[in-house]
Amino acid sequence: MTFIAIIGSIELGLIYAVMALGVFLSFRTLNTPDLTVDGSMVTGMATSAIVCSTGGNPYLALFLSLIAGCLAGSVTALLNTKLKIEPLLAGILVMLGLYSVNFKIMGGKANIALIDSGNIYTSFGDAFPSEYSSLILGLIVLSIVIAALYYFLKTRLGFALRATGDNEEMVRASGINSNAMRLMGLAISNGFVALAGGMLSQYQSFTDISMGVGMVVVGLASVIIGEVVFGTKSLLRRLIAVSLGAVLYRMVISFAYYLGMPANDLKLVSAIIVTIALSTGILGEKFSLRKKGGVKNA
Amino acid sequence: MLKLERVYKTFGLGTINEKTAINDVSLIVEKGEFITIIGSNGAGKSTLINCISGVCGIDEGKVTLDHVDLTRLPEYKRSKYIGRVFQDPLKGTAFDMTIEENLAIACCKTRNLGLQPGLNRKDREMFREKLALLDMGLENRMKQKSKLLSGGQRQALTLFMAIISEPKLLLLDEHTAALDPGAAKKVLTLTDEFSKAPDLCTLMITHNMKAALEHGNRTILMKDGRIVMDITGEERRSMTVEKLIAKFDIDNDRMLL
Numbered sequence: 001m002t003f004i005a006i007i008g009s010i011e012l013g014l015i016y017a018v019m020a021l022g023v024f025l026s027f028r029t030l031n032t033p034d035l036t037v038d039g040s041m042v043t044g045m046a047t048s049a050i051v052c053s054t055g056g057n058p059y060l061a062l063f064l065s066l067i068a069g070c071l072a073g074s075v076t077a078l079l080n081t082k083l084k085i086e087p088l089l090a091g092i093l094v095m096l097g098l099y100s101v102n103f104k105i106m107g108g109k110a111n112i113a114l115i116d117s118g119n120i121y122t123s124f125g126d127a128f129p130s131e132y133s134s135l136i137l138g139l140i141v142l143s144i145v146i147a148a149l150y151y152f153l154k155t156r157l158g159f160a161l162r163a164t165g166d167n168e169e170m171v172r173a174s175g176i177n178s179n180a181m182r183l184m185g186l187a188i189s190n191g192f193v194a195l196a197g198g199m200l201s202q203y204q205s206f207t208d209i210s211m212g213v214g215m216v217v218v219g220l221a222s223v224i225i226g227e228v229v230f231g232t233k234s235l236l237r238r239l240i241a242v243s244l245g246a247v248l249y250r251m252v253i254s255f256a257y258y259l260g261m262p263a264n265d266l267k268l269v270s271a272i273i274v275t276i277a278l279s280t281g282i283l284g285e286k287f288s289l290r291k292k293g294g295v296k297n298a
Numbered sequence: 299m300l301k302l303e304r305v306y307k308t309f310g311l312g313t314i315n316e317k318t319a320i321n322d323v324s325l326i327v328e329k330g331e332f333i334t335i336i337g338s339n340g341a342g343k344s345t346l347i348n349c350i351s352g353v354c355g356i357d358e359g360k361v362t363l364d365h366v367d368l369t370r371l372p373e374y375k376r377s378k379y380i381g382r383v384f385q386d387p388l389k390g391t392a393f394d395m396t397i398e399e400n401l402a403i404a405c406c407k408t409r410n411l412g413l414q415p416g417l418n419r420k421d422r423e424m425f426r427e428k429l430a431l432l433d434m435g436l437e438n439r440m441k442q443k444s445k446l447l448s449g450g451q452r453q454a455l456t457l458f459m460a461i462i463s464e465p466k467l468l469l470l471d472e473h474t475a476a477l478d479p480g481a482a483k484k485v486l487t488l489t490d491e492f493s494k495a496p497d498l499c500t501l502m503i504t505h506n507m508k509a510a511l512e513h514g515n516r517t518i519l520m521k522d523g524r525i526v527m528d529i530t531g532e533e534r535r536s537m538t539v540e541k542l543i544a545k546f547d548i549d550n551d552r553m554l555l
Contacts, residue, residue, distance in 0.1 A: 152413070156406060159395070159416040163403050166392035169384070173351075174459075175377040175407040 069194020450481025
């Protein structure tokens with residue numbers, strides 16, 4: 001694998017890390033796997049692509065992507081809390097609906113190529129010319145997202161949000177509107193996902209309506225791999241671990257491509273990785289005796 | 299002062315499972331009163347507590363607390379005035395959060411929920427000082443997650459969280475039933491202590507008739523959704539478990555324990 005290919009997969013991984021943090025918020029913090037992600041990722045891409053292709057400011061485009069994602073997440077939360085639809089099903093419904101919405105955002109086209117329009121990567125590269133400008137920009141955005149999320153989860157609202165995922169009954173008994181917490185959590189979660197989508201569409205200068213398929217699985221894989229490989233000792237470490245998990249996942253995928261894996265096998269491989277990762281808890285218990293010995297020796 | 303006026307609650311109205319859980323219950327609880335509630339399974343004890351806390355709405359009647367009409371308020375809004383401890387020790391705390399974070403959430407009842415830091419040094423000092431009163435060593439474990447606590451410790455912590463923001467009403471739904479006798483005794487002692495807070499009304503459901511007569515200062519017995527006995531003062535002091543059984547023909551073995 002060439003050096004440029006490795007740098008490229010890290011750049012991509014930094015974008016996916018933002019998405020993974022969004023998935024972390026719904027999957028771990030709110031304890032709800034949120035399938036809206038498959039749709040809201042493309043909503044972010046579509047919003048960003050349409051703003052950029054019509055000559056809009058690429059940073060404004062990202063901001064609008066974020067807002068669009070928040071709206072998508074809010075709809076899922078409202079379906080869940082107001083209409084009492086199961087979280088999984090609410091996510092599926094919104095994901096399905098978003099497919100049509102995304103088409104509308106993209107002006108009825110299935111894909112948009114950003115050939116001549118400016119994007120954050122080119123404008124940042126112009127300002128700070130370097131081979132690594134895309135890498136640096138990705139790192140800056142990711143750092144801002146991690147810092148914001150970390151600070152937020154340490155506020156009173158953040159406490160309430162985390163407790164909602166842990167124990168909703170206790171939250172209501174503490175005078176906190178747990179439905180509002182779900183709304184806020186899913187909105188922020190999908191906001192991050194759509195922000196990542198917006199960045200992705202500018203990074204690869206291409207947006208396709210079907211690019212969101214399986215995104216939630218990629219997000220889950222990143223969360224789980226990150227936690228297993230890099231640890232969960234403190235909240236900050238966990239957020240960084242999830243981000244690194246996304247980068248690692250991206251690198252593994254590009255390495256698999258390099259070894260000759262057909263591109264169409266990617267979804268199956270992703271599904272298998274997540275299945276293995278999700279079952280490690282159970283497998284870990286079965287092999288706990290052996291593990292204990294391992295710890296002793298270590 | 300808690301006031302229930304002609305409260306009715308029926309589950310599954312119009313179905314074959316229709317069950318009138320609360321049937322024309324009126325009750326006035328004065329400040330400083332600590333009422334123990336007994337009754338066999340299905341008598342409506344828990345439903346009564348749930349109707350007060352807002353877990354379930356009522357069909358008819360009115361619930362007021364210090365002249366605030368709670369009848370149509372959602373559960374989380376009522377919780378501003380009410381402290382609660384559930385039977386299941388797992389229900390009282392957020393298990394994946396630390397003790398001090400749990401306490402900070404409990405304090406949110408009287409605080410604005412915003413982007414302030416969730417915990418500051420002043421909070422931590424206050425928590426440490428007050429936790430020491432529980433005499434369980436929790437003040438030295440404030441950064442540990444609550445899932446590491448034993449059932450008794452967790453229930454004591456939940457009780458403590460329920461009163462930390464000085465509610466007007468404390469609702470205890472068999473909060474010692476899942477504990478071993480030693481831990482149950484400890485939690486009951488704490489309950490006695492906390493219920494002495496001025497202006498607090500306390501309602502405690504128990505299956506243990508002996509405990510019901512030993513703790514608190516008023517006892518009510520529920521049957522088929524109604525209050526069939528309400529004793530206080532001298533009458534209560536002279537009441538014994540045997541007399542209760544004879545009088546109300548109680549056939550539930552569990553209540554005799």
